[in-house]
Amino acid sequence: MGEQNRDSLEERSRALFHDSVENLDMRMRSRLTQARHAALEAAAAPSHSWLPRKAWWMPTAGVTAAAVLGVALWMGTPAVHHAVSFADAQSNLEDLDIVASSDESGDALEMLQDDLDFYDFADKAANTEPAA
Amino acid sequence: MSRFDTLHTAWMDWDGPTPAREGVVLEYSRELEKFLAEIERRAFRMAQVALRDADDALDVVQDAMLKLTKNYASKPSSEWRPLFYRILENGIRDLQRRRSVRNRIMTWLPGPKEDPDNEAQDPLESVADAATPIPERLMQDQALQQLEISLRALPARQREAFMLRNFEGMDVAETATAMGCSEGSVKTHYSRAVHALREQLGEAW
Numbered sequence: 032m033g034e035q036n037r038d039s040l041e042e043r044s045r046a047l048f049h050d051s052v053e054n055l056d057m058r059m060r061s062r063l064t065q066a067r068h069a070a071l072e073a074a075a076a077p078s079h080s081w082l083p084r085k086a087w088w089m090p091t092a093g094v095t096a097a098a099v100l101g102v103a104l105w106m107g108t109p110a111v112h113h114a115v116s117f118a119d120a121q122s123n124l125e126d127l128d129i130v131a132s133s134d135e136s137g138d139a140l141e142m143l144q145d146d147l148d149f150y151d152f153a154d155k156a157a158n159t160e161p162a163a
Numbered sequence: 164m165s166r167f168d169t170l171h172t173a174w175m176d177w178d179g180p181t182p183a184r185e186g187v188v189l190e191y192s193r194e195l196e197k198f199l200a201e202i203e204r205r206a207f208r209m210a211q212v213a214l215r216d217a218d219d220a221l222d223v224v225q226d227a228m229l230k231l232t233k234n235y236a237s238k239p240s241s242e243w244r245p246l247f248y249r250i251l252e253n254g255i256r257d258l259q260r261r262r263s264v265r266n267r268i269m270t271w272l273p274g275p276k277e278d279p280d281n282e283a284q285d286p287l288e289s290v291a292d293a294a295t296p297i298p299e300r301l302m303q304d305q306a307l308q309q310l311e312i313s314l315r316a317l318p319a320r321q322r323e324a325f326m327l328r329n330f331e332g333m334d335v336a337e338t339a340t341a342m343g344c345s346e347g348s349v350k351t352h353y354s355r356a357v358h359a360l361r362e363q364l365g366e367a368w
Contacts, residue, residue: 039368040357040360040361040364040368041329041357043306043368044310044329044330044360044368045329045330047303047306047307047310048205048208048307048310048329048330049205049330050303050307051208051307052204052205052208055204055207055208059207059217059221060204062221063203063204063207063221063224064200066203066221066224066225066228067196067199067200067203067228069225069229070199070225070228070229070231070232071192071195071196071199071228071232073229073232073233074229074232074233074236075192
């Protein structure tokens with residue numbers, strides 16, 4: 032096989048191939064353009080593909096963890112402790128009621144009124160100009 | 164230094180306001196799109212020659228574009244072409260393997276067998292270019308058909324070497340990167356391909 036024939040084969044096959052590339056029909060050119068744009072868009076937003084897959088289990092996992100924690104606290108706490116806590120809470124409410132209805136609260140209000148009168152007097156005294 | 168490297172270096176040296184980074188990314192994205200637009204038709208035709216099916220060829224080209232942009236876009240632009248063709252050839256080989264397995268399974272199943280040569284052709288594809296006289300176009304189509312048949316008859320590695328070197332115009336080093344072999348192997352595959360094509364196509368070529 033001569034070198035010239037070999038070159039001729041290469042040149043002719045190359046010309047035929049490039050001719051077929053140039054004569055690609057419009058439909059295929061359009062599909063290639065769409066494929067290119069799809070590839071570039073997919074590469075531009077890499078995080079969007081995995082985010083929904085990652086996100087779907089997060090609420091489920093949160094609810095499950097909260098449920099497990101609630102059950103663990105409920106089951107792990109002694110029943111006596113519940114009763115004591117409830118009694119303490121009730122006792123605190125009663126104390127609050129006693130304090131609110133106490134006669135001493137009226138005394139405190141009277142003292143506050145006295146203080147207000149004093150502050151009013153002090154304010155006037157400060158603003159009054161001294162006599163010449 | 165590639166344009167991407169130049170842009171990257173410029174960005175690293177930039178001490179101005181932040182929006183410059185967006186400009187670099189935009190420029191780099193444009194460069195990638197330009198590269199793909201420039202290469203896509205030839206890549207498609209090469210895949211079509213190997214796979215004998217336009218839809219399959221389009222699928223492997225799109226897949227190669229996607230993989231290049233996702234995994235290798237950060238590489239210097241001078242490396243994109245061999246990387247792209249390496250991905251493409253891997254895709255072609257995978258598809259051919261899947262076809263081979265499918266055909267083996269289909270032979271065990273009852274029903275009509277598919278004739279791989281009997282492909283549904285788009286009527287528009289066979290419409291001749293009005294600017295070229297019809298007999299010349301027919302002769303070219305016939306010669307192209309002969310060439311494609313001969314290329315398909317070659318061993319895959321010889322076909323790859325011939326198409327990358329001769330159709331894509333890659334040098335030996337680029338072809339070796341694309342094929343994942345040594346430069347010596349590329350030369351051997353190419354030489355054998357030319358010899359085999361000469362045998363099949365005859366002295367008229």
